[in-house]
Amino acid sequence: MPDSQPQPSDGATADSSALLLCGARLTDGRTVDVRLGGGRIEAVGTAGSLPPHSARIDLTGHLLLPAPAEPHAHGDTALSAETPGPVSYAPADVQRRATEAALLQLGHGATALRCHVRIGDVQGLGTLEAVLGARRALRGLAELTAVAAPRLLTGAAGADGIAVLRDAMKMGAGVVGGCPDADPDPIGYTERVLEIAAEHGCPVDLHTHGDDPARLARLAAMAGGMRPGVTIGPCAGLARLPRDVAARTADRLAAAGVHVVSLPQGGCAGVEHRGNAPVRLLRAAGVRVAAGSGALRDAVCNPAGRGDPLEAAYLLASQAGMRPSDAYDCVAGAAREVMGLPEVRVEAGFPAELLAVRGTQLSGVLSLAYSRIVIHRGRVVARTSAVREYCDSAAAVALELPRQGRPDPGP
Numbered sequence: 001m002p003d004s005q006p007q008p009s010d011g012a013t014a015d016s017s018a019l020l021l022c023g024a025r026l027t028d029g030r031t032v033d034v035r036l037g038g039g040r041i042e043a044v045g046t047a048g049s050l051p052p053h054s055a056r057i058d059l060t061g062h063l064l065l066p067a068p069a070e071p072h073a074h075g076d077t078a079l080s081a082e083t084p085g086p087v088s089y090a091p092a093d094v095q096r097r098a099t100e101a102a103l104l105q106l107g108h109g110a111t112a113l114r115c116h117v118r119i120g121d122v123q124g125l126g127t128l129e130a131v132l133g134a135r136r137a138l139r140g141l142a143e144l145t146a147v148a149a150p151r152l153l154t155g156a157a158g159a160d161g162i163a164v165l166r167d168a169m170k171m172g173a174g175v176v177g178g179c180p181d182a183d184p185d186p187i188g189y190t191e192r193v194l195e196i197a198a199e200h201g202c203p204v205d206l207h208t209h210g211d212d213p214a215r216l217a218r219l220a221a222m223a224g225g226m227r228p229g230v231t232i233g234p235c236a237g238l239a240r241l242p243r244d245v246a247a248r249t250a251d252r253l254a255a256a257g258v259h260v261v262s263l264p265q266g267g268c269a270g271v272e273h274r275g276n277a278p279v280r281l282l283r284a285a286g287v288r289v290a291a292g293s294g295a296l297r298d299a300v301c302n303p304a305g306r307g308d309p310l311e312a313a314y315l316l317a318s319q320a321g322m323r324p325s326d327a328y329d330c331v332a333g334a335a336r337e338v339m340g341l342p343e344v345r346v347e348a349g350f351p352a353e354l355l356a357v358r359g360t361q362l363s364g365v366l367s368l369a370y371s372r373i374v375i376h377r378g379r380v381v382a383r384t385s386a387v388r389e390y391c392d393s394a395a396a397v398a399l400e401l402p403r404q405g406r407p408d409p410g411p
Helices: 091-109 126-139 155-171 187-202 213-223 238-240 241-254 280-283 309-318 324-331 333-338 364-368 394-398
Strands: 020-027 031-037 040-046 057-060 062-066 069-074 112-119 144-148 175-178 206-208 232-236 259-262 290-293 354-358 372-374 378-382
Touching: 020 354, 040 069, 062 364, 069 091, 069 232, 091 112, 091 126, 091 309, 091 372, 091 378, 112 126, 112 155, 112 206, 112 232, 126 144, 126 155, 144 155, 155 175, 155 187, 175 187, 187 206, 187 213, 206 213, 213 232, 213 241, 238 241, 241 280, 259 333, 259 394, 290 309, 290 324, 290 333, 309 364, 324 333, 324 364
Parallel strands: 020 057, 020 062, 069 112, 112 144, 144 175, 175 206, 206 232, 232 259, 259 290
Antiparallel strands: 020 031, 031 040, 062 354, 354 372, 372 378
């Protein structure tokens, strides 16, 4: 891939927001300098080839990647595992948890998040209002989109659910979602969701275990050709079907253009629904598969969830047998596509949504991703640094490993 050339200049003064990333390594093995400005990548050239700039970051020893995105988070229930007593769903508490969870995931590298939010029942629209408040608080740091997820949409209680869902879209939810598996009429639930999404011209993102091939085939038939798109997940039940049945189901989903979000870090359902979607089978059928985090230290599903996209990619590589590059695509390129976000490449003209991780190879980065620098809209928005030192020993001296500082022996 050739170097990306600087964008034409109109002779105006230099952009005060410009930033030069120096000495970064790319996955193709090149070492480059990257100039950012106006929220985009302005130029990529061999190390030392771009004019110096007062605002610069030395990325020697770092691998520079398109930033990950989080396609399946639960901000309203996040960080509730350690709450003493009953979990509070007061809007102020939900907003605090959702904001803190998003910042944790931003520190891992996710500059965009899609957050599923339960609406209706006793919470009404309070949880959605709180998550939208978190979105406002995060402006300039990360992009957060709310998925409105009602419990019931059919039967006697369905009318209330439909009304609440329509109100949620008017409030600012960007995606219509929910869990058809929890409704007495899953097909009817899906039909209502698709109808309301069509009314508002917005995407659909449904939470389903995916263990009923007939139901998934019906979903594919209804969703075929729908724009701006239909996503389902985590679909761990697909992995428990006979392989030929799962393969036919994957073919139907691919033909309909339905995306799948897997949750390799543990999912966000009860113990009986643990597992991961058959990612390789789905990809072989042509389904666009992304990977998300699901529950993040919540009181019900995953009290130890980390919300780390690189851990999700690591698990896809180590447990699902995917190549590191394909595994990382699931949390970056595919995740952004599923979320309707612009593509990111380390080339001129693309959005400056980047993650620098200490390391030289993608496989090593997925294994030991300790130090990270996160860039959103061309600005550094998070840094994580780790230092490893060893005690004095013959091995530490021979291998020139960093050693612990020795106390001053004094006079």
